[in-house]
Amino acid sequence: MTEGSPLSPSRAAAAAATTIKPTDLRGILKYIPRFRDQVFVIALDGAVIADDNLSNLLVDIAVLRSLSIKVVLVHGISLQLSELSEVRGVPITNADGTGVTDASTLDLAVRASSRVSHLVLEGLTQNGLKCAITNAVRALPAGVLKGVDQKRTGKVDRIDKETLHHLINANIIPIIQPIGFGPDGHTLRINSDLLAIEVAETLQATKVIYLSQQEGLSIDGQLRRDIDVAALRDVMDSSPDSIAMGSRSKALHAVKAIEAGIPRVHMVDGRIYDGLLNEIFSSEGVGTLIYGNDYQQIRQANANDVRFIHSLTRSAVKREELLHRTPEAIEANIDQFYVFEVDENIVACVTLQFYPNAPTVAELGSLYVMPFHHHRGVGRKMVEFAALRAAEKGASLLLALSTQNPTFFTSVCGFEEADKAELPESRRQVYEANGRNARILIRHLGATV
Numbered sequence: 409m410t411e412g413s414p415l416s417p418s419r420a421a422a423a424a425a426t427t428i429k430p431t432d433l434r435g436i437l438k439y440i441p442r443f444r445d446q447v448f449v450i451a452l453d454g455a456v457i458a459d460d461n462l463s464n465l466l467v468d469i470a471v472l473r474s475l476s477i478k479v480v481l482v483h484g485i486s487l488q489l490s491e492l493s494e495v496r497g498v499p500i501t502n503a504d505g506t507g508v509t510d511a512s513t514l515d516l517a518v519r520a521s522s523r524v525s526h527l528v529l530e531g532l533t534q535n536g537l538k539c540a541i542t543n544a545v546r547a548l549p550a551g552v553l554k555g556v557d558q559k560r561t562g563k564v565d566r567i568d569k570e571t572l573h574h575l576i577n578a579n580i581i582p583i584i585q586p587i588g589f590g591p592d593g594h595t596l597r598i599n600s601d602l603l604a605i606e607v608a609e610t611l612q613a614t615k616v617i618y619l620s621q622q623e624g625l626s627i628d629g630q631l632r633r634d635i636d637v638a639a640l641r642d643v644m645d646s647s648p649d650s651i652a653m654g655s656r657s658k659a660l661h662a663v664k665a666i667e668a669g670i671p672r673v674h675m676v677d678g679r680i681y682d683g684l685l686n687e688i689f690s691s692e693g694v695g696t697l698i699y700g701n702d703y704q705q706i707r708q709a710n711a712n713d714v715r716f717i718h719s720l721t722r723s724a725v726k727r728e729e730l731l732h733r734t735p736e737a738i739e740a741n742i743d744q745f746y747v748f749e750v751d752e753n754i755v756a757c758v759t760l761q762f763y764p765n766a767p768t769v770a771e772l773g774s775l776y777v778m779p780f781h782h783h784r785g786v787g788r789k790m791v792e793f794a795a796l797r798a799a800e801k802g803a804s805l806l807l808a809l810s811t812q813n814p815t816f817f818t819s820v821c822g823f824e825e826a827d828k829a830e831l832p833e834s835r836r837q838v839y840e841a842n843g844r845n846a847r848i849l850i851r852h853l854g855a856t857v
Contacts, residue, residue, distance in 0.1 A: 446614040451604035454487040456678030466531040468684040484600035488520040505599035509560040539581040544568035547588025562596025567610040619678030624696030626652040637666040666700040709745035766832035770798035771807040809846040823849040
């Protein structure tokens with residue numbers, strides 16, 4: 409699942425195909441500018457590492473690195489720890505690091521963790537990638553919780569950001585075990601779901617991707633292809649039992665991640681061939697996307713904004729990037745305008761227009777961002793907001809006309825070029841009459857970037 413409008417019908421339908429075809433490569437390329445040099449934290453459950461698809465997952469990770477996406481791996485060991493306990497006949501107090509860890513459980517956890525890390529290390533090496541197992545997790549004992557001493561179970565104190573950045577900048581993939589080290593250097597067991605979020609927050613990651621044996625997030629037995637953090641928080645508060653047992657920990661930590669500023673958390677079945685790439689580089693995805701509110705700084709314009717909007721767009725009009733609009737024209741159509749505020753100052757605007765005789769078509773226009781705020785994703789957010797609003801009002805096609813910067817729409821926002829036949833009749837007449845010969849761009853709503 410990808411960035412942008414999170415409520416797309418295509419996500420809700422969920423594509424059956426799980427293999428990226430050569431014809432999709434052009435679509436993948438449009439994501440590269442968005443994701444280049446971003447940090448993705450990929451969390452692999454122990455069961456996924458034991459699955460036959462591991463080698464394919466590691467190839468997918470090599471693909472991400474080749475596209476200049478920075479990858480950090482966090483792995484779990486629940487399956488391996490349980491198996492080791494059975495083979496050795498040593499009972500364990502807890503498998504996933506959320507309960508009590510006694511001395512014998514910790515000993516087996518360290519052994520299982522070393523084995524799992526080595527498997528990942530070996531697989532990445534076979535794919536020509538540099539990687540390193542780290543001791544970057546500083547931890548403290550969890551202590552006594554609800555009257556029970558958690559013994560060697562730990563909680564994250566801090567993540568050694570400098571070490572991880574040093575590795576990442578040297579093109580080395582950090583492999584982080586579910587193990588932490590206390591102030592005295594002693595070992596503590598950490599839950600890997602929590603650890604992935606702590607690492608992501610420290611590194612200001614763009615995504616956390618949980619790879620498990622779950623298809624995604626199921627609520628009341630229904631797989632959710634996307635859900636906003638507020639809705640998920642409500643479910644966690646009111647009916648946590650409605651969330652499938654295997655997903656509860658990840659759902660809990662996904663909420664914490666979004667609240668900490670991580671934009672997107674994905675839950676994907678790690679056993680699906682090409683699943684990781686399809687989740688990241690397709691509009692439908694194959695798992696569940698949990699997202700925050702990217703649009704909290706965008707609001708409907710009002711009459712008090714007319715002067716600011718006119719002043720904001722004046723220079724773009726002079727460069728013929730935007731059509732000239734008088735303050736009176738802006739005021740007459742103020743219900744079409746949306747503005748982006750930073751500290752209550754308007755720094756960008758966009759319009760969204762509908763056509764009575766073409767109710768499934770909406771047009772995005774007057775998109776402008778102050779130069780100081782360029783390259784901060786503001787323009788993309790405005791487009792995605794307009795796409796979301798258009799879809800909510802029943803549109804299935806979003807138009808944009810551009811004379812100066814059509815590549816922004818095609819390479820960043822998922823539009824494609826079209827001819828004037830796509831325009832509603834009334835809009836086509838205006839297009840032919842004004843002689844600007846703007847590029848006509850369309851986006852089928854449900855396509856996200």
